[in-house]
Amino acid sequence: MVVADYRQLEGMGFEFVSGSVVKESAHLLTYTVTFTAVLDFTHFVQMSNAYVPGYLASEHNAVRPVLEGVAYHVLYNRFGSAAGNIGTTDALSKVFASPDNYLNEWADVGLQRRYHKPRFDMVDGQLQVTGGQDFRWEDEREIKLQDLPDIHFTWTLNVLKAHPDDPFHQPEEIVRFGYAEEAFVExxxxxxxxxxxxxxxxxxxxxxxxPKQILTAG
Structure with missing residues (x-):
């Protein structure tokens, strides 16, 4: 499987707004967070077109948001009838905003996690996303705050191109645009x-x- 290139996109950011941690029961811890998913839409159009000419104009092309730490998008969304009419961040977000696109099931062994269905809102012209995760032990022992792992927050838009000979075939992921740098740190x-x-x-x-608990890598 070929992994698409990742590119830091100028004008993209992920800004913490608010959040909370709740112990629902002895066996369940949950956190909820809201972030502003900043996107310079004009620059996104320019850069996506550089990789996939006419990207937003084709009903068969698709997008997948990656929102690790907030929500888990299951697959991708084709532009469909919205193609040719996506001229703002709000219009783009409507392509992938339906809760039906997101996983809400327990996963992993040992310490299990379950993502929340996200909510997307436009606030003062910026896209905000609210979501989070639940945690529990598979063996049903009591869960404590010190059991929680580090939680990373990703805001990436994956650009997918329709297959030229078969537009109904699964589209190919061409590039991933995100707010973080391309280099990794540990x-x-x-x-x-x-x-x-x-x-x-x-x-x-x-x-x-x-807010001081929301750290920046590197």
């Missing part, structure tokens, strides 16, 4: 792109998440 034993947001799970407390 955080908590895991590679993360320099400039990416993250928080240290074991240092969280119940209640509101302090």
């Amino acid at each position: 955080v908590g034993g895991r590679p993360i792109r320099k400039g990416a947001r993250y928080m240290v799970g074991r240092e969280l407390q119940l209640g509101a998440i302090n």
